[in-house]
Each structure stands twice: as C-alpha cells, then as structure tokens.
Amino acid sequence: DGGITQSPKYLFRKEGQNVTLSCEQNLNHDAMYWYRQDPGQGLRLIYYSQIVNDFQKGDIAEGYSVSREKKESFPLTVTSAQKNPTAFYLCASSSPGQGSTEAFFGQGTRLTVV
Amino acid sequence: GQSLEQPSEVTAVEGAIVQINCTYQTSGFYGLSWYQQHDGGAPTFLSYNALDGLEETGRFSSFLSRSDSYGYLLLQELQMKDSASYFCAVSLLGDYKLSFGAGTTVTVRA
Numbered sequence: 200d201g202g203i204t205q206s207p208k209y210l211f212r213k214e215g216q217n218v219t220l221s222c223e224q225n226l227n228h229d230a231m232y233w234y235r236q237d238p239g240q241g242l243r244l245i246y247y248s249q250i251v252n253d254f255q256k257g258d259i260a261e262g263y264s265v266s267r268e269k270k271e272s273f274p275l276t277v278t279s280a281q282k283n284p285t286a287f288y289l290c291a292s293s294s295p296g297q298g299s300t301e302a303f304f305g306q307g308t309r310l311t312v313v
Numbered sequence: 314g315q316s317l318e319q320p321s322e323v324t325a326v327e328g329a330i331v332q333i334n335c336t337y338q339t340s341g342f343y344g345l346s347w348y349q350q351h352d353g354g355a356p357t358f359l360s361y362n363a364l365d366g367l368e369e370t371g372r373f374s375s376f377l378s379r380s381d382s383y384g385y386l387l388l389q390e391l392q393m394k395d396s397a398s399y400f401c402a403v404s405l406l407g408d409y410k411l412s413f414g415a416g417t418t419v420t421v422r423a
Contacts, residue, residue, distance in 0.1 A: 230409040241400060241415035242356070249409040258314065258412070289355065295409050300344055300363075302402075302411055304355040 201226050205290050205305035212284075212312050220275045220308045222290035231273035232291040232302065235259060242289065248273055277310065284312045315339040315403055317414035324420045331388045333417045335401035338382060343406040345377050345384045350398045350416070359386070359399075388419065396421045 203224040212218045224231065230249055234242040244257030248267040262281025267273050273292075277284045287309050293302040316338040325331045335345065344363035348356040360368050362377035362384060374387040388395055398416040 230411075232411060234413070239418075242413040244410070244412055247410055255410070257410070291356075291411075293409070293411070295404065300346060300361045300404055301358040302346075302348075302356075304357070306355050 203290060203292050203303050203305040205288075205308050207308060208306065210308055210310045212310070214312055215279045217279060218277050218284075218310065220277070220288055220290075220310070222273045222275065222305060223271055224273075224292040224303070225271060226292055226294070226303060227270070228292035228294045228303075229270070229296050230293045231267065232293075233257075233263070233265065233273070233275045234289045234291065236287045236289060236307075245275065245288075284310060286310060315405075315410075315412040317401055317403060317412065319399075319401055319414045319417045321415070322418045322420070324422065325391055326422050327391055327393060329391050331391060331419060333386045333388070333399050333401075333419070335384050335386070335414055336382055337384075337401070337403050337414075339403050339405065339412075341405045341408065342379070342382070343404040345375075346402045346404065346411075347373075347375050347386045348400045348402060348413075350400065352397070356400060391421050393421050393423070395419060 206221045232247045233245040246265040248254040264276045290305045291302040319335045347359040350356040360375040377384040400416045402413045
C-alpha cells in the first residue's frame with residue numbers, strides 16, 4: 200500500500216546525543232516536511248524539501264538538520280544543539296506541483312530526551 | 314512569515330453545528346487547507362480552498378474569503394467521533410511551504 204512511514208514510533212535518548220528520525224514515502228511525492236508538535240500545540244514547521252538535494256528551513260530549524268538524497272526519504276537529525284528536543288515529530292509529503300494540495304502524514308515519532 | 318489565528322477550544326452537543334474560524338496573514342497566499350487530528354494520531358486532510366466561496370464535503374464544509382484573509386470550517390450534524398483538533402494551514406504561491414495554525418480542540422458532548 201502507498202503511504203508514509205516514520206520510524207521508530209517511540210525513541211528515548213540521553214541529553215547531548217544526536218538522534219535521527221526516519222521518514223520514507225512511496226507516494227512519488229516531490230515535497231516532504233518535518234513538523235514538531237508539543238502537547239496541546241499546533242504543528243510547527245522545522246524543514247521542508249521541494250525536490251531531491253534541496254531543502255529549506257522552516258520556522259524552527261535551529262538545532263535540527265535534514266538531508267534529501269532520495270525522493271523517497273527525508274531523515275531528520277535532532278542535534279545536541281536543540282535545547283528542548285522532547286516532542287512529537289511528524290513527517291508529511293505532498294505533490295503540489297501535480298495540482299494536489301493534500302499532505303499525507305506519517306504516524307509520528309515521539310522523542311523523549313532524558 | 315506566516316501567521317494564522319484560530320480559536321483554541323470549542324464545545325458543542327451531538328447534532329449541533331460548529332464553525333471554526335481561521336484568519337491568516339501571509340504574502341504570496343495560494344490556498345487554505347483544513348486537517349483533523351485525533352488525540353495521539355496523525356493529521357488527516359479534510360478540505361482545501363483556493364478560490365473564494367464554499368466547498369462542501371459531506372458533513373464538513375470550508376469557506377474562504379481572500380479579500381478578508383479569512384476562512385472557516387463548518388462541522389454539521391456533530392457526532393462524538395468529531396471530537397478532535399482541527400488545524401487550518403496556508404499554502405504559498407510558487408513555494409511548497411505549508412504552515413499550520415495552533416489548532417482548535419472540538420469537544421462533542423452527548
């Protein structure tokens with residue numbers, strides 16, 4: 200089935216460690232996104248990518264890094280520079296260039312830093 | 314940047330109608346989308362407006378006024394399963410950036 204997959208679902212890390220969250224899609228979408236969601240809050244854009252080997256900072260990019268080496272994959276690294284990394288991370292994809300504005304979301308990764 | 318405002322909470326009874334407003338400030342506005350998210354789950358797409366007017370999809374309708382930088386989501390014949398958070402999101406012209414509002418929590422009571 201087509202979809203967007205995030206792994207792992209739950210992730211625990213010690214403070215000061217970098218951690219990489221996986222996001223894979225088989226929808227042939229050009230655009231991919233990473234959002235952060237804190238309890239009771241909205242979705243804040245971290246990074247987005249419109250095409251392979253290109254990405255742009257969102258509203259809260261500090262302390263995060265991404266890569267887009269393949270169309271299907273858009274991993275997010277939470278670095279030790281991110282001061283408050285504990286949150287729910289959502290990955291999404293869409294294909295605006297093909298006239299579709301609908302974004303499809305993965306099930307999310309809940310990161311806890313202790 | 315982009316700025317979106319929507320009410321934080323709405324409570325209504327089963328069978329009622331709820332309207333969730335969204336006002337936005339952005340340059341290069343292209344369209345307004347709505348998403349539903351149940352607690353702990355992934356957001357799912359509900360509707361999209363690029364032109365002024367009303368779009369109807371079953372019990373849910375969405376409206377846009379570009380001149381007023383305003384839109385709303387109308388939930389009709391509310392059901393208990395409609396208890397969730399609802400987000401508006403803006404798309405930009407010539408850019409794939411998709412920015413979300415803080416969300417409105419809808420609680421449906423029996």
